[in-house]
Amino acid sequence: MRCVLTTTTHRRRTVALCGAVLLATACGQSHGHTPQQLSEMIAETVRDSAGAGSLGLGIPDTAFDPARFACAPAVDPELPGGWRSQAPRAAVEDGEPVELGLSDTQGHSGTVTAAVTGPDGETALAEAALGEGEWIHLDYPDAFDGAELVPGVYTVVWSDTESGAPITCDGFEVE
Structure with missing residues (x-):
């Protein structure tokens, strides 16, 4: 026509x-x-x-915003699942360990890595075995080699240890 x-x-x-x-x-x-x-x-x-270090995919330039309880830019999960993360939603006192958690409602199991970036820009890593349908918990800074807990905002990026695929992002604040 x-x-x-x-x-x-x-x-x-x-x-x-x-x-x-x-x-x-x-x-x-x-x-x-x-x-x-x-x-x-x-x-x-x-x-x-995009390449491994590009903005927009959430790695490595993701930062947790405690006012929104979200990371920006958001992590693009490359590992399928119903991922849920856990971190304090109120600022914690300096010196108290911080409990971080991860679970998958779709039954993923395997080893995961939590990368916690502190207010100074330094990143500490810890691994944990995730059982099918279970929550895993890591205490920061106790489970992380060389980590310190100082006032400021912390970003937690969870990833699959074997593949390195990002899973989710969370964070917390220390007073």
């Missing part, structure tokens, strides 16, 4: 009709993918084009 404007046609009607025809033509041709498949393809393309 050709869309032609003449002196007797109404521009708005013609533009609307031409737009509808183009949309119907484009949407009528099937590409063979479901919306879920398209979403996964887009996410995979973004990950592949």
